Amino acid sequence: MKRRDLLKMGLAGTMSAAATSVYSRANFPQNGLVFPDGFTPSHVGRPSPPVTPFKDPLFRMPVAKPVPEEQLNHPLSPDPMAHQRYDELHPQKYYIEHIKEFKWQYHSDPPYNQGSWSWGFTNGVGGQATTPGPTYHAKYGEPILLRRFNDLPHVGAGNVPFALPSTSIHLHNAHTASESDGIPTNFFNPGEFWDYHYGNFPAGFDYQHEIMSTLWYHDHRLDFTAPNVYAGLSGFYLLFDDLDSNNEKDDNPNAFRLPSGEYDIPLILHDVQFDQNGQVVFDFFTNRPPEPVIGDFPPGSDPIDNPGYQSESPLHRNYKGSPNFTVFGMLGDRITVNRTIQPHLKVERRKYRFRILNGGPSRLYRLSLRVNGRNGDNHPGCKFYVLTNDGNMLEYPLEKQSFDLWVANRVDVVVDFSAFKPGDEVYLVNRLEMREDGAGPSGRELDEGDLIMRFDVGHRKAKDPSQIPDYMRPLPPINLSEARVKRNWVFDYDNGLWTVNGRLFNPNRIDAKIEKGSAEIWTIRNGGSSWAHPVHTHFEEFRILEVNGKPVKPGDFLNSRKDIVELGPNTEVTFFGRWRDFEGIHVMHCHNVVHEDHEMMIQWQIVPPGMGDGEEIEHDT
């Protein structure tokens, strides 16, 4: 069924709304692990300095430029024997990046105009590093070799005290061999480089079903993923093919002709916390001078007013030093888009493709559009034509008023600004409220919402050769009889750390051996009733079969290829996946990267056929 058919039936909105509201209807219990009444998170007690919202333009990341192959000969050429299938997928393009420390301007108001010490990537050998890093435009059938140098200052010499100058850059969720995937243990230190080989071919060489679109790269360093990504180590990697061809004027009659070029804009959301000097702060003991504490006793915490309060210690009743608790989540009070606080973007009255990515570390969003204030909520232009889930094309676009964006989710949308009047101001709004500790949604929606960025609609009606296709890509078939084994994974919390199946991450333990070329059925369950986990498994996309026993149906947003399971409280998700083309170790982990750093991760290994493990499935034949 196509989008138009659904529209005729009046179903599109309803069905897509149902797909997003799996979590929204849940009532999140607040008992057990909530803050004592007196706790004031620092984003409340010590907010970041204010800014003039929508003053600064959106940062548009440069497109990564390839370099001549010879530039990789020094000090050492890429080693073909270090990469699986190197000759078969021989690089056709070469890139170099340097990971550096620099001052990044999050906003032009003081104190931000002084620049905030950050980490990021150069585009090529020379030049300024940026955060986010350059956007890669890769093509299917064009493998690349990317060499990344770690030019960060050694521990103690830099200006980003909370992050570790040791990096492993993961290409999320490329179909990449273990040695180039950027798993947590494949890190490289200052003075070192790593050669990443990206084959840019679809899983199983299945060009019909396995083409992906919007990927991203980010640090994945063991124990330090959250602070390192937060410090700036993230960027986009886009894949194109003959259909999603990056050309809205494509002559190919089968091409999608989605908005392209300057009308195809990646947007990465990071929420960041700043001190009074405009420097980025991460939770935890960051060695900075004490800042003034606002207020003596937060309301409700005063021992005289609140005799039933459980703790007698004035210290932790009035304890405001910490922004958050590192093992639960890190929330910032400034939502940035492409590392600019509340930017604006001048748009023409035409269609745009936005590739919206939640870069974390912990905040989850429910996004919608609003025009000129609250009354515009029902404006016909305030809707998204959703193209992808986790950056992978759906069968057909879905019209949605809002969608949830968990950490590492990528949702490509088309917004048609021709529906607005010249001079209209359209806001991207978040309505999802988080628990103050960052471990999941609070269960409430924000009335007003956070205004994330503003689109300023131009006066001229612009030419718009772009289209919204009726149909995009078929989904890979699910053949349950192909599944060799079933596995269950329970994500929970125990004794101060986050666990998977009751265990903590151990790089020396392989948690599952999967036979190369096989399919499996995995059930992911949240053992907790009040927190949420965006669970990500590397390497191949999967298809969700059911959520809490309810099957995913055609037309659902979840009826797609995914690499994130949005594991709400008390939620259980079952998916079908395949593991093809390479052998080696990859990981599955919670993409609330603070949870990941606190051991919510397992390793699985692709092994030759006949060498696998797991609970065999009895297929009726």
Add this chain to the structure above:
Amino acid sequence: MTPDNKTPQVITTEEGDATLNTVSQRRKLLSALPALVATSIPALALGVQNQAELHARTQEIMHRVHNNGFPDVIVATHKGEYVNFYQDLLKDRLVLINFMSIDAEEELPITANMASLIKGLGEQFGQEVFAFSISYDHVNDTPQRLAEFARQFDAPDGWYFLSAKPEDVVALGYRLYRTSGRPRDRMHADLIHYGNTNLGLWGTVPAQVTDVELAISRITSVFPGKPVEGKVRRAGPRRLATSGPVYDSRDRYGLV
């Protein structure tokens, strides 16, 4: 209500101990102790405490929290010293921290794991690197009992077994790994914090150490680095099918 509102036992300071002298010289805090100990805790909850006085005392504690956000509570060491946790023990050091109680060791034998890490750190330990095992069982884990426990592990100088008032232990646990906001019978955690307190650079490793070398490499990653000298080198990937740990593709012997 707390299960126990006793104040810590007053311990005689062993003036002869060199390590303790160092601590004492860093900051003499015994004089600050009576003010904290003397306050009747139930009186606070019943609202008898004067708010201005309470506020002043809180501000005094906050004032001593030099490092953003670390509760600088008074703790008793297993050698009988009362010291400020941050100012006297942590400040400007490389540290390991864990939570434990002697009675919970059967369930979570974390101290043996701490001991293996401390041994693995070699000569650095006690010089630049220090370890703190915080007992939350202040009723049973008296400094004397902790001292005896430390002897069982041949705890070297620089490894402190600490106890404190329940609410102060809660404050520390609350800060480090998040516990509920009140003392509980069971508050140990399956993790060991490692940190460079001068920078504010912190990580954790699981309490169960199966690979000491790997755990030590994680811990020492936050130690002060050295400027890069010589040519850059390729960290990886190493050649397929060459020897190395199963869990990575790093090339430890890589050519320049």
